[in-house]
Amino acid sequence: MRLKLLLFTCVLLCALRTNAQQELISIPRGSGKVEIPFEYVNNFIVVRIVFNKIFPLKFIFDTGAENTILTRKEITDLLMVDYQREISIFGSDLTTELKAYVAPGISLEFGEHLQISSQAILVMKEDYFRFEEYAGIEVHGILGADILRRFVIHIDYRRQKIIFQDPSKFSPASVRNYRNIPVEFSRHKPYFNLPASIRADQSSEVKLLMDTGASLALLLYTHSDSLLQLPPELIRTTIGHGIGGTIDGYVGRTAKIKIDEMELNNVVTNFHDVAEQYVIDSTFLNNRNGIMGNVILQRFNIVIDYVREDVYLKPNKNFSQTFKFDRSGMSIIATGDNLNKFVVLNIVKDSPAFEADIRKGDEIKVLNGVPANLRGLENILRFLQKKPGKKVRLLIKRGEEKIRKELRLRDLI
Template sequence: MIKKSIYYTFFLFLILTAEIKKVSGQNLKFGFEINDNKRSTTIPFELNSNLIIVNVLFEGVIPLKFIVDTGVTNTVLIDKSYSDILSIEPDRKLTLIGAAGIKEVEAYIVNRTSVKVGKITGSNIPLLILKEDYLNLQKNLGIKIHGILGYDFFKNFIVRVDYKNKLMKFYRPEYFNRPLIFYKSIDMKIEQSKPYIFQKLKLNDSTEILSKLMIDTGASHPLMLHKNSSELIQLPEKNVRDILGAGIAGSIEGHAARIPQISLNKYTLEEVVTNYPDSGVYQDIIRNTGRNGTIGGGVLKRFKLFFDYGNEKLYLRRNSLIKEEFKHDMSGMSVVAKGEYYLEPYYEIERVREDTPAYEAGLRKEDKIISVNGNSGLDLSLEKINKTLSKKEGKKIKMKVKRGDEILSFSFYLKAFI
């Protein structure tokens, strides 16, 4: 099964607000600020499945890990147990609707919380708390994720994102005077707290469209297109059906394929792996925004970026990953992280598609992975497994798994499906 492109579709245009009230005659600070009035600060991050993950100090007490996601509005806590530990009382309860519009889930709003990321402090931040971990990110990433930082984290700064060196730098706009002469500039439209750009897509030999695309650092895929957003967007003949990602309403299903080309200013990327969710899944979003799709981390990681929300500009400069081929699973199976297994995290085959190398070799659903090409134990991670299974066509894969009480060995050769 193809490697999952983890896409977080939480809610439709949810904008939380909080009042700035006076306490003891003084105004409370509100929003994210760089400490000590510094002009800029640098924050290192982890990169997992093309997602930016930063260390967060929640309420000045609990260290957590948050995804930095331009595709959502506010700060989100996806594990309510941490707010319960601190006895944080919600200000109100609300219901969220998933992308398909068919499943409702419960969440809570806390109008004022404290969040610290490196030298940046968020004071009196409106926080959305999910009642349960509906997203189950640990299953798809192999590491525990506790929350998300969205538009609120970006809007007060000019933000440089350096994927290759795993660094973000935040500048106070009034002091930003760095010349960006080596960067290409793209007009970026901020609509309902989300950034959009208009760029050309070459869909086949004869069809090219100017598309409206949301910039989504919280999506691991390179590109997602909505077939029902334009009659010109059609599913390519060569495609694979699979689960494309996870949202609060459950799994997002569709197809994966490739498009010949996407242009970002003067930069051109070819044979781009593209997800096509089933028609209707994003119908409300398409109707309300007119967007044709999203650009995710699989494309963004190939550039050094500057986000200037205030002036609605995106600046980009290619890095050494620009020529890297867009990879896709070539085994025919999907692997997820599970709980404790002999006191260590373990990885299990969630699905195996028929008529694929993994299936024909004999691997099956619920097989527990012991080793992949000699890597086992702490040398094994979900990200490493997925990268190995999408390296190059013809590569030999050797796997050892536990099935019931048996230890079994298998081997097969990777095959490109799209």
């Protein structure tokens, strides 16, 4: 189920301080820009880097994370990195306190022409991500605002390219066809203040973190504003998993949200119902109401000028696409050594999967005649978003028994 979003926004309890004078950036002088390809997998931007000139790794490109994070401590252990100190962060569930180490002197290379040396990053004490299970690919960390803030960043979702540009080489005139969207930066992270109608008959302004580390459209914290009323049609479920644990709440649709004069309708929205007494000091969240993720952001070409604190958007051909949501009622994860086993993690009550007696722990072996290991997780999830009435035939494994199941997809929200 598409509910299994991941949120890679961490909140620091102890600030990571680096000596900017020691950090070295190598970028071509002529154009002052470097174009980097990325993979777009399950609504995540994944970039390839070379870590300390040795290890080829994959990192999530994350405008919602304050710091660059390595999740695999065994890598820096092999390099015998001298950790400076241990610090605490909160996970994306906003309640779980996690431990990380500050690792100085790290080198990161992007493509052939962009290198950042002597960078301090965070290294997680344990791998809290479980990213492979929920996205079906291997990822080793997060590329955060501590690196992105040095550049003007151009994101082209359709061409799957990111341009890192020297701010001194950038002119707003070069993006004259874009809209300059009012934005607020805090700790080098961009926030939108936008009018939204969660219900068609009710409107309020919401403050949203612009978060390319979230594979969702929209997430709202239900505790953050008494005016944020839940829509009439909701599913109670586990809405995701991020650093530190699962995220419980509801899924529904926001009737309308406006970005400048651009309007998006019937937006699939996750409502996070963390009890207020468990939420950390709101200053760490910059008093935001929620998150805008890639399922909205992918509808634009984006330019983020970190130095001048400007964001420019231009609608692309994805803009008018409807917001799709799972129609089966199943949450599915990828497991196994090669991530080629697909296991049901959760079932929504009274959904087609529930009525077909599909259960948590069932392994999907075949989907409509095609072995699941040939489809991959992303293809399976997209298949379960097909039109209402679509017949889904499954061969599942439950313990040692193989069972055939059949269901028909229908709208759940």
